[in-house]
Amino acid sequence: MRFVDTHAHLDGEEFAQDRQEVISRAREAGCEAIFLPAIDLPTSERILSLCQQHPRFLYPMVGLHPEEVKADWREQLKAIRALLSSHLSPLTSKIVAIGEVGLDFYWSREFEQEQMEAFEQQVQWSIETRLPLMIHCRKAQNEMVHLLRRYEKQLPGGVFHCFTGNEKEAVELLQFDRFVLGIGGVLTFKKSHLPEVLPAAVPLDRIVLETDAPYMAPVPHRGQRNESAYVQLVLSRMAEAYGVSEEELSAQTMQNVERIFGLKF
Numbered sequence: 001m002r003f004v005d006t007h008a009h010l011d012g013e014e015f016a017q018d019r020q021e022v023i024s025r026a027r028e029a030g031c032e033a034i035f036l037p038a039i040d041l042p043t044s045e046r047i048l049s050l051c052q053q054h055p056r057f058l059y060p061m062v063g064l065h066p067e068e069v070k071a072d073w074r075e076q077l078k079a080i081r082a083l084l085s086s087h088l089s090p091l092t093s094k095i096v097a098i099g100e101v102g103l104d105f106y107w108s109r110e111f112e113q114e115q116m117e118a119f120e121q122q123v124q125w126s127i128e129t130r131l132p133l134m135i136h137c138r139k140a141q142n143e144m145v146h147l148l149r150r151y152e153k154q155l156p157g158g159v160f161h162c163f164t165g166n167e168k169e170a171v172e173l174l175q176f177d178r179f180v181l182g183i184g185g186v187l188t189f190k191k192s193h194l195p196e197v198l199p200a201a202v203p204l205d206r207i208v209l210e211t212d213a214p215y216m217a218p219v220p221h222r223g224q225r226n227e228s229a230y231v232q233l234v235l236s237r238m239a240e241a242y243g244v245s246e247e248e249l250s251a252q253t254m255q256n257v258e259r260i261f262g263l264k265f
């Protein structure tokens with residue numbers, strides 16, 4: 001079953017001991033590519049060099065995550081923007097998205113205003129570079145939608161990553177018609193509403209698969225470290241929820257990834 005893991009923090013400490021084995025297991029499971037979101041300047045740099053070691057399998061993103069927006073956010077953004085400019089040439093490793101960026105008011109609203117400004121700047125980068133956005137949003141959908149609407153016509157598209165909301169929230173996000181929802185392990189959790197919400201509100205051409213590894217491992221690995229090979233568990237649960245074959249879901253989600261990220265596998 002072919003798939004792409006569109007969101008995995010494979011650069012993390014959690015994979016320091018066995019990253020190569022994790023990549024091999026992913027390939028054996030049918031994974032065609034893994035996209036790595038950055039969260040700040042050091043991870044943006046680290047991910048670019050890690051992806052250079054695995055061309056045409058690991059693909060980098062650069063960006064400043066809302067939870068990493070602290071007092072030094074302006075300096076971080078400036079340096080990440082420079083990194084982005086220096087990697088726009090086709091000769092260097094292909095950056096697939098600006099990410100992960102967005103708003104997160106779950107833990108703290110201390111840097112609310114700074115988060116909004118940092119997100120807006122990175123939305124503008126997406127428009128300038130035509131790279132899609134990998135968006136993280138928690139407890140802030142109203143604010144995020146409000147901001148994105150102002151740029152709606154110019155945005156190239158992107159992913160609302162780790163979608164776990166209800167039908168109404170799905171419908172609102174899908175109004176951005178060049179965007180898709182990123183769905184991961186939560187779909188397999190016993191109490192998840194996603195198996196009902198998705199078929200009711202989300203057409204199959206508006207979904208991409210992801211892990212958010214090392215987090216959000218699907219059943220039966222829930223609570224353990226997640227890895228890209230486990231996307232196949234999400235894929236089969238999703239096929240069941242939509243009442244389609246795994247082959248059909250695999251083909252459709254591959255097409256979605258190619259469309260959103262401008263790649264061909």
Ligand SMILES: [Zn+2]
Nearest residue numbers: 007037100212
């Ligand atoms: Zn993430």
